[in-house]
Amino acid sequence: MFVGSYSPGETASPDNEATRPLRAGSPAQDGATPSRGNFFVRLRAAWKSMRNPEASPEELGYVPHLRSRLIAILVTALGIACLIIGLSTYVTLQNSLYQQAQSDLKETSHRVVQPTSRDGKREEVDCSDLQKSSSLFAPGQASGTIITCVESEGAVEIASKLTKEGTVQTLSANDQVTLGTMALNATREEVREVKLESGLYLVKITPKANSDADAQVVGIPLANVQQTLTIFVIVVSLGSIAVMVGAGVAGSYIIRGTMKPLERVSAVATDVAHLDLEEHTISSAVRVDPRDSDPRTEVGAVGYALNQLLDNVNSALEVRERTEHQIRAFIADASHELRTPLAAIKGYSDMLRWTEPLSESGQSSLARIDSQTERMSRLVEDLLTLARLDEGREPKLEQVDLTELVLECTSDMQAAARTHEWHLNLPDEPVEVVADRSQIQRVILNLLSNARKHTDEGTRVTAGLSVDAARREAVVTVADNGPGIAPDFLPKIFDRFTRADKARSGSDGTTGLGLAIVQAIVQAHGGSIQVQSQPGHTVFTVRLPLDARLQPVA
Numbered sequence: 001m002f003v004g005s006y007s008p009g010e011t012a013s014p015d016n017e018a019t020r021p022l023r024a025g026s027p028a029q030d031g032a033t034p035s036r037g038n039f040f041v042r043l044r045a046a047w048k049s050m051r052n053p054e055a056s057p058e059e060l061g062y063v064p065h066l067r068s069r070l071i072a073i074l075v076t077a078l079g080i081a082c083l084i085i086g087l088s089t090y091v092t093l094q095n096s097l098y099q100q101a102q103s104d105l106k107e108t109s110h111r112v113v114q115p116t117s118r119d120g121k122r123e124e125v126d127c128s129d130l131q132k133s134s135s136l137f138a139p140g141q142a143s144g145t146i147i148t149c150v151e152s153e154g155a156v157e158i159a160s161k162l163t164k165e166g167t168v169q170t171l172s173a174n175d176q177v178t179l180g181t182m183a184l185n186a187t188r189e190e191v192r193e194v195k196l197e198s199g200l201y202l203v204k205i206t207p208k209a210n211s212d213a214d215a216q217v218v219g220i221p222l223a224n225v226q227q228t229l230t231i232f233v234i235v236v237s238l239g240s241i242a243v244m245v246g247a248g249v250a251g252s253y254i255i256r257g258t259m260k261p262l263e264r265v266s267a268v269a270t271d272v273a274h275l276d277l278e279e280h281t282i283s284s285a286v287r288v289d290p291r292d293s294d295p296r297t298e299v300g301a302v303g304y305a306l307n308q309l310l311d312n313v314n315s316a317l318e319v320r321e322r323t324e325h326q327i328r329a330f331i332a333d334a335s336h337e338l339r340t341p342l343a344a345i346k347g348y349s350d351m352l353r354w355t356e357p358l359s360e361s362g363q364s365s366l367a368r369i370d371s372q373t374e375r376m377s378r379l380v381e382d383l384l385t386l387a388r389l390d391e392g393r394e395p396k397l398e399q400v401d402l403t404e405l406v407l408e409c410t411s412d413m414q415a416a417a418r419t420h421e422w423h424l425n426l427p428d429e430p431v432e433v434v435a436d437r438s439q440i441q442r443v444i445l446n447l448l449s450n451a452r453k454h455t456d457e458g459t460r461v462t463a464g465l466s467v468d469a470a471r472r473e474a475v476v477t478v479a480d481n482g483p484g485i486a487p488d489f490l491p492k493i494f495d496r497f498t499r500a501d502k503a504r505s506g507s508d509g510t511t512g513l514g515l516a517i518v519q520a521i522v523q524a525h526g527g528s529i530q531v532q533s534q535p536g537h538t539v540f541t542v543r544l545p546l547d548a549r550l551q552p553v554a
Contacts, residue, residue: 082240089232090236102191143164156176182194189207193222271286346373349373382514389524396438406463417452419458421461435525440544450540459482473544474546477541481536485533527545
């Protein structure tokens with residue numbers, strides 16, 4: 001049944017736009033990737049990658065460049081070196097200062113009292129004698145020096161401190177208790193640090209020689225030692241930070257300059273990756289510059305290897321191109337030469353049928369010869385058509401009314417195959433393109449014939465035409481509600497000498513070149529063809545540019 005419906009409201013619009021995958025590098029895919037200009041993000045990611053080389057880009061938050069990793073390694077190495085040097089110097093300086101403080105404490109203690117006699121035995125400390133001594137705070141004693149003397153009964157007799165002004169100041173009660181307790185509990189001479197209200201002190205404790213003797217504590221402040229160490233830490237820290245920042249900045253410029261050759265090699269590789277190797281050879285201009293292809297350097301070795309690879313690929317492509325050209329020439333010549341013998345076979349077959357009496361078996365054999373001759377002729381014509389299309393011959397362009405052409409082709413197919421339901425879905429206004437009318441007609445007829453041959457009787461086939469204003473394309477669709485195409489066959493459906501699976505019945509007598517010819521014709525017109533299929537719905541979509549123009553007559 002043929003239905004000639006011209007209802008614009010039912011115009012079928014191809015749905016491949018909605019299902020088209022996102023292109024690589026689109027914002028939806030790049031998502032939350034941080035800006036390349038964010039130095040701290042890159043540096044943090046580089047440090048993370050150093051700690052965990054197996055971390056994914058999602059875990060790192062950013063994919064660090066080699067440049068960032070090298071800078072991170074440089075800064076980290078310098079930081080570790082500065083830390084080691086600073087710690088070792090700090091420990092050395094601290095030991096030196098404390099040794100000097102102990103020496104000063106010893107001299108201060110000797111100025112206060114000589115605790116040993118000439119025979120080497122320690123004399124008893126007497127607080128009353130010490131208090132009367134003129135050497136208690138004799139000239140030469142450092143400011144901040146403290147002297148404490150504790151009587152045998154535990155009473156603190158002397159608890160004095162020499163101020164910066166040279167006056168003697170009594171220690172606070174808490175400091176007296178602290179020092180007195182230390183003196184009474186000591187069993188031998190010792191030097192230790194003690195925290196007093198006056199600050200941190202290094203003290204020398206002279207314990208009681210016997211139960212009736214007194215004890216003595218002499219101390220000097222460690223404020224200068226602490227101040228020196230604090231200044232050292234600040235200076236070393238600021239210096240290390242300055243060195244690390246300076247090394248990072250300088251290293252960034254140096255590494256950037258060093259990496260320039262590698263970036264140029266990468267740019268060449270990227271250019272090659274974007275070449276269409278199906279249609280082009282690699283131009284000799286697409287090569288790594290000689291300055292970046294010196295095999296004596298690391299980057300040059302990579303550039304040299306890439307140039308060698310490109311030369312080998314280019315040679316292989318040239319061989320392939322020559323081989324394909326020879327094959328196309330052979331197919332064209334063979335197809336052309338086969339026309340004559342096939343026409344002769346057909347002629348002799350017809351002559352036998354009309355001039356010689358044949359038995360029923362002879363008539364059957366002759367019919368079989370005619371059938372195979374016709375099939376062979378179609379194959380030869382298809383091969384010749386493909387060979388001409390492969391040669392890149394320009395189609396004979398003219399203004400073509402696609403609306404009229406789709407209508408004519410569908411009408412012809414309805415007349416030839418009344419076992420199917422044929423429907424039209426055309427716009428009210430004519431849709432015109434610049435194309436080769438005979439070739440576009442063959443495209444539409446091949447698609448309609450393909451739907452007829454590979455579907456069961458009673459299948460609904462709809463030929464549609466619409467305009468994609470956004471893409472400036474005319475869209476021709478051929479849809480059917482047949483059994484569909486097997487998913488594993490769809491990727492190779494436009495390959496040459498391929499036939500549909502048995503689910504789409506009626507494939508006898510096909511050459512397997514119909515859809516290959518359709519694709520070649522559409523591509524020669526600057527268009528595209530796609531197919532979508534599932535059980536109960538198969539649609540072929542042909543897109544032709546609306547903006548093509550007729551070539552001016554020379």
